[in-house]
Amino acid sequence: MTHTLYSPFDMHIHFRQNEMLRAIAPLSGYSFSGGVIMPNCIPPIDSAELLADYTEQVNNALGALDFTPFMTLFFRNYSEKELAEIKDSIIGIKLYPAGATTNSDQGVKEISKAEHTLAMMEEMGIRLLVHGETHGFVMDREKEFLSIYDYLAKKFPRLHIVMEHITTKDAVEFLDKYDNVTATVTLQHLLITLDDVIGGLMNPHLFCKPIAKRYEDRDSLLDAALNAHPKLCFGSDSAPHPIDKKESCGCAAGVFTAPIALQVLTQLFEKHNSLPNLQKFVSDNAVNIYNLTPSPKKVELCKKPFLVPEKYHTVVPMYAGQTLEWSIESVQ
């Protein structure tokens, strides 16, 4: 049994820098046609110079692989001149509330102070990508942030706002509220709940931000993905950390899924008799929402066991050491 995916896109990835970038970018580059590369580097990618430099590093890491990195800028208050200069080099600007996740200390402290830049982005057609969490109690952060999405979507009705890596039923329901709001969802949030992170033994490799929530949240996200909700795209949020930063006191947030995402998604959609919708979830929806041009890349998956490596480079992937039902047979 085989299943073919055409031009799959990963609309939310962390490629990191230097040695990690060189080690992991090719893993996405092999099986995906393109993806949104997040800008939470050290320092954050927040100028034309840093963007040009990081884009070059990313392209060098990808080498000859057929993969389009859709670059992003780290949100700060930009001048009109700055925005005009970088506009065509990016797919959007990523807003992090200060301190919400990995390398986000220089993020936004007060949304009201961001409005001048947001207004210019709306005028210039620059997309806003958002890590939508408040600084509240860990289980409530996304739900609390919905009021900020609400405010922004109303105030800037022509600004395309992407709720990144949504994790709650409330966020899924929010999608239907405004035409200018879409979302991405990760692999792990279709599969796990907080029980998988801390319900048995504690599993640092499933610790991410936003944290996995309740069963009703997971089920709502899965239902939206399986039904190819037209405003929802796959974005893995694949976030590599070396094993010593995960299995330690002060474990960093992030689940590494890039090299296994398509195999697991195929298994998941098949299990739920939804394979015909997978193409929309991993490609067509993104093409429509972000006006992308699909690449000729064709990924053929085959129902034969795939033993997930214990590590890629220094990074432990989700399902490390476990056997998946589907493999990537070929990429053309």
Place this chain on the structure above:
Amino acid sequence: MTHTLYSPFDMHIHFRQNEMLRAIAPLSGYSFSGGVIMPNCIPPIDSAELLADYTEQVNNALGALDFTPFMTLFFRNYSEKELAEIKDSIIGIKLYPAGATTNSDQGVKEISKAEHTLAMMEEMGIRLLVHGETHGFVMDREKEFLSIYDYLAKKFPRLHIVMEHITTKDAVEFLDKYDNVTATVTLQHLLITLDDVIGGLMNPHLFCKPIAKRYEDRDSLLDAALNAHPKLCFGSDSAPHPIDKKESCGCAAGVFTAPIALQVLTQLFEKHNSLPNLQKFVSDNAVNIYNLTPSPKKVELCKKPFLVPEKYHTVVPMYAGQTLEWSIESVQ
């Protein structure tokens, strides 16, 4: 500034076995007059023979220290003869739902099948200590178990039931519902919430079962402790795991607090202007509830900095490497 505690008791401790037992029992033995020693060993302490053997091991580990180990038996269905034999050697029988925490695989699967033994315990005046969590969603397990407490408290009105290590506002409120129900609470649940475990970086050393909950839960527990709620005793649930079992994939549940508990409690009660109530919380309530005889032990705490060691033996304690405001000055 000094503060004296008379005969402090820790009504819930894990002493473990072998090398760990020998390393950590003296830490409790130094500053406490006695404590309830939990029976989730390998194998579980569930016979007169195992109990006698474990009691001897515990006493050997304590050596000449003035500390009374109140031994417990692991709940299974016992015969009347067995119960009669061990009755005077234990402070109670500890019921674990199967799989709820460390070494509890042989716990109870269905409460209805335990009722015959519970009825005999009620008749014979043997206390029931309970790890009160269902197998539900990690944040709901204690709340869901309240209906089981409710059932048991009503069905066996003369059975003294101890809700061990309560973590929720609901459990605090439940205390007032039945005369035959009391509770213990740990140090960490007076101090932390889920945010401290997974809200920033993930902290395996604060991962325990039941998991720390919400702010309103923490505040309710703290309020009950500071006001020396007469049905609430200090029980640290101090649970040592070697560092390699904590800082790893599949981190074991347990916070190690025995050697720092009295210092931190003094600091906490002082901060909230409740120092006069600490004696009740760490001793007098236990004396009343469990009919204990206080020992002549006198622990003098002094307000001078105490740098918590990074490790005791192979175990990382809570507040490792941090400085507490209070030290133990002398024990007489």
